[in-house]
Amino acid sequence: MTAVRKEAFGRMPAEEEGGEVEKFVLQSDSVRVEILSFGCIITRLETKDKDGQFSDIVLGFDTLEGYTAKHPYFGTVVGRVANRIANGKFSVDGKQYQLFINNGPNSLHGGAKGFDKVLWSAEVLPNGVRFFRLSPDGEEGYPGDLKVWVTYTLNGRELAINYQAQTSKTTPINLTNHSYFNLAGQGSRDVYDHEISIEADSYLPVDDTQIPTGEVAAVQGTGFDLRQPVELGKHLQKFHLGGFDHNFCLHQGQDRRLVARVFHPPTGRTMEVHTTQPGIQFYTGNFLDGSLKGKGGATYPKHSAFCLETQNWPDAVNKPHFPNALLHPGEEYNHTTWLVFNTA
Numbered sequence: 001m002t003a004v005r006k007e008a009f010g011r012m013p014a015e016e017e018g019g020e021v022e023k024f025v026l027q028s029d030s031v032r033v034e035i036l037s038f039g040c041i042i043t044r045l046e047t048k049d050k051d052g053q054f055s056d057i058v059l060g061f062d063t064l065e066g067y068t069a070k071h072p073y074f075g076t077v078v079g080r081v082a083n084r085i086a087n088g089k090f091s092v093d094g095k096q097y098q099l100f101i102n103n104g105p106n107s108l109h110g111g112a113k114g115f116d117k118v119l120w121s122a123e124v125l126p127n128g129v130r131f132f133r134l135s136p137d138g139e140e141g142y143p144g145d146l147k148v149w150v151t152y153t154l155n156g157r158e159l160a161i162n163y164q165a166q167t168s169k170t171t172p173i174n175l176t177n178h179s180y181f182n183l184a185g186q187g188s189r190d191v192y193d194h195e196i197s198i199e200a201d202s203y204l205p206v207d208d209t210q211i212p213t214g215e216v217a218a219v220q221g222t223g224f225d226l227r228q229p230v231e232l233g234k235h236l237q238k239f240h241l242g243g244f245d246h247n248f249c250l251h252q253g254q255d256r257r258l259v260a261r262v263f264h265p266p267t268g269r270t271m272e273v274h275t276t277q278p279g280i281q282f283y284t285g286n287f288l289d290g291s292l293k294g295k296g297g298a299t300y301p302k303h304s305a306f307c308l309e310t311q312n313w314p315d316a317v318n319k320p321h322f323p324n325a326l327l328h329p330g331e332e333y334n335h336t337t338w339l340v341f342n343t344a
Contacts, residue, residue, distance in 0.1 A: 002127040002154045003027045009036055010064030012119060019119045021064055024129040026154040031341055033152070033159055039116040040077035040131050040150045041067060042179050044295075045159075047341040050268030055185035057269070059305050062295050068117075071292060073178035076116035077150050077163075078109040080135055080142045081325075082176040083247070083281060083314035086211045090317040092143060092170050092326065099141040104209045109178070111140035115148070116178070128153035128160075137169065144169030144329075158340045165333040172317040172325045173333050176277075180285060180305035183264035183271060187298030191284065191306050192233025195263045198226040198282060200248035204313060211315050212322075216249060224248070229263065232284070232306075243286035243303060247279045247313050252323075256338065260308050263344055274338040275310040278323040283307040310337040 009023040022037040032054065034044040043061070046054040060074045061067055067074070088099035088107035100111040109116065120131035128151060135146040144167040151162040163175040182188050203224045204212040219225040223239030224246065236243065250259050259280055260273040273280065283306065290301040316322035327333045 001028070004124055004126070004128065006124060009038075012038070012064075013068065016068075021119065022122060024122065024124070024152075026128055026152065026159075028154050028156050030157045031154060031159060033154060035129060035152055036067070037120050037122045037131065038064065038067060039075075039118065040120055040152075040177075041116070042075040042177065043067075045179070047269060048343060050343045055267070056295065057181055057183055057185060059180040059182070059186050059300055060295055066292075066294075072180075072287060073109060073116055075179045076177070077175060078178050079115035079148065079173065079175045080110050080140065080146060081107075081172050081317070082109055082174045082178075082309065082311050084108050084209075084211055085172075086315050086318055088141075090172060092172075097141055097143060106209055106211060114140065115175075120150070125151070125153065127155060142171050144171045146171060146173070148175070150175070157342055158338055160336055160338045162336045163333065165327060166331075167327050168329055170326055170328045173327045174312040174316070174325060175333075175335070176281075176309040176311045177337070178307060178309055180300075180307055181262070181271065182305045183262060183269040184267060186295060186305075187300075188304065189301065190233070190303045192231075192236075192303065193264065193266060194232050194306070195229040195265065196226060196232055196260070196282075196306070197229040198248050198260045198280065199258060200226070200250055200280070202249040204247045204249065206246065210245060212247065212313065212319065214319055214321070226282075229261070236284075243284040244282045245284070245286055247281050247311070249313065250275070250278055250280060252278060256336070259310070262306070262308075268343040270342045270344050272340040272342075273308050273310065274340065276335045277310040277312065277337065279311050279313045281307065281309040281311055281314070283309065310335075
């Protein structure tokens, strides 16, 4: 059984029309998750360790003010297009569109005010919560009225996130959740003692602005071969890597498949990622710098968390040989990611 309850979390600033932000608490015997109607943010995620003790394993803030201020997308749903679009430009049906530039020369995670920075309407479900918003034609430069539904459901040890969308004009779309995890518990110093594996035979090399070069490179014989579990800290040292911020190319198919697994030996916590998406961005918190004050006064230094963002490949709208990034009128965008928590 999953218990679901709703609480007030805060009010938006007056200049944002002062709407009420709600928090939804989903609880099973083994997992407890708190999600906001602002940005569909996962603000807490508690799972058991091998001794049955609950800890919060995601980075974030205690108050709404933390999330309305600038932060690196802690726990948010990002869109209309997650990840980077080169130079913030793309063409659809012969028309060129220019987006807001917010990451070097590129557009990142939907632009200046993406899906992470808006209030969503919410509907409580028996085992979760469904959020909805209409992203109007021209919002952040994107074409078409886009109806978007994001549904979180909790069943036992499994948290599912489903994304659905319909559009009035052809538009690129790529939705993901940007939670930062540390299986030792949020506020722990680093993730070097985590063991990770990713089921990917290839990855996307990037240029110095983090845009894929277009090459689909084999992981074999490189530091990107994570098909067998590696201990993260030792692996980064061995291959002289400053961290990961790369898309791994998953085995293609529309069905649910296991794509990544993380194990934290000291606590026994494990997390599996299953998805229908064609890619997963593995990010090791390279840009965290300890300057933000997180939950319980925690600071979040470099490499103190990891993200596993299930997604389409970055800049796919400008790369014809990447998986299709366009949604057409009459079609439905529908992807699901499942996070499964256990102990080993």
